[in-house]
Amino acid sequence: MSIGHEYLKVIQERFGSVKELGDKSLRQLSEDDMHWALNETSNSIAIIVKHLSGNMISRWTDFLGSDGEKPDRNRDQEFEEDLSSKIEIISIWEKGWNALFEAIDDLEQGDLLKNIYIRGESHTVMDAIERQMAHYAYHVGQIVYIGKQRKDGKWESLSIPKGKSEEYLQEMLKKNKR
DSSP states (O other): OOHHHHHHHHHHHHHHHHHHHHHHHHHHOOHHHHHOOSSTTSOOHHHHHHHHHHHHHHHHTTTTTSOSSOTTOOGGGGGSOOOOOHHHHHHHHHHHHHHHHHHHHHOOGGGTTSEEEETTEEEEHHHHHHHHHHHHHHHHHHHHHHHHHHHGGGOOOSSOOTTOHHHHHHHHHHHTOO
């Protein structure tokens, strides 16, 4: 196995993990939760989802062949609260992730050092992937944080619950014993 092949496998898994955190969060939330914002300058989960999807569709469509900032993208519109239902929010969420995973699935290890452009700025494919990973993890973290605040004590933990670290460690050690 080559380094490039392993890297592509790892990033598919990492993007999948980030998406899964978002999926598990969105499943716990009501439509009202998704439209809630702390104040006028804060984004709701619905807006964050629109922005993520808009970014993903722009960046990953024709990933190797055209600038990642597509001329038909209206980034400012992504920050307008105009989604009506949870079903619509989830649909937009999935559309963005589908664009990403289709592009990643099409990549070959020889593509990793090719140059692509985002807003006219040159990046290696590997650099562009890492840039997007950081961006998406940041916004999914916001979704998780807002969700935890909205659900309060009804939030189902997405990681190791407080006070359960040692128990989790022992389970993992037992499970992964060689």
